[in-house]
Amino acid sequence: MYYNNNTLIYLDKKFVKASEATTDLYSQTMHYGYGVFEGIRAYATKNGTRVFKIKEHYERLKRSCELVNIPLDYSVQTLVDATNMLLEKNNLSDAYVRPLVFCDPNMALTRPKEVSIMICAWEWGAYLGDKHLRLNVSSYCRPHPRSIKIEAKVCGHYVNSILATNEAKDNGYDEALLLDSDGYLAEGPGANLFFEKDGVLFTPQLGNILPGITRATVLELAEKLGVEVQQGLYKPEVLALADSAFYCGTAAEVIGIASVDDTVFPKAWTDTLGKKLQDAYSEFVRQSEKTLRTTTAL
Incomplete structure (x- = not known):
């Protein structure tokens, strides 16, 4: 393979x-x-x-x-x-x-x-595929930032991700969603979380999550597109009331989330900020270095 x-x-x-x-x-x-x-x-x-x-x-x-x-x-x-x-x-x-x-x-x-x-x-396609994900809030939490260097991409840290992913799949879901040790939304096993409510994009703040490079790119694109983004601490109950959500990561790229623990997000993906950013991300990463330099110069 x-x-x-x-x-x-x-x-x-x-x-x-x-x-x-x-x-x-x-x-x-x-x-x-x-x-x-x-x-x-x-x-x-x-x-x-x-x-x-x-x-x-x-x-x-x-x-x-x-x-x-x-x-x-x-x-x-x-x-x-x-x-x-x-x-x-x-x-x-x-x-x-x-x-x-x-x-x-x-x-x-x-x-x-x-x-x-x-x-x-x-050669590897999108890690999580292209269908919208059904997530399961994991019984495993992300390690406390005082127990490890949470911002380091360390091999051993991913045992936590493997356990959470397998638990979700064993429960009949596509992927896991992990909370931090205080019960706030954190991230996926290998991707960062964004969700939309009333035209505003929300994402867990740094401190208990990996500072993803794709996450940073999504924030850059959101600013260019005039999309308001708020970073903070959010409980799962806030996510349950969201209009839509998506994961992003280098392997996963930008992938829509259909539901979390069987709570289905009501907004059609084609009408979401996530779809808008998914398209912008796909176009941006496929620009040649020459085109990118020309665009930046302009």
């Missing part, structure tokens, strides 16, 4: 076949989830491949490493160049890119002295 015998990955400054790459089973990342990663999308445009907000993603990767004391001695530009070369070598334009920083063998609970970085890519 992700690679074949000809697929190349970037591993510690070399391009090697994915089928021949190896790692050490005593890695701290394998045993404790002590590693960081990113999810990045590349899009085919009329002027070539555009890797959307690639510098922002690698800046966050380096920031995640710093927050959890993982040394990563690579510049953002080195990682950008490696990614572009990887896509070219694998003849990929529309692709999902996954950088992973993983630690050397160490059975102690101490910071690593050496780490490795792997970058791989594969």
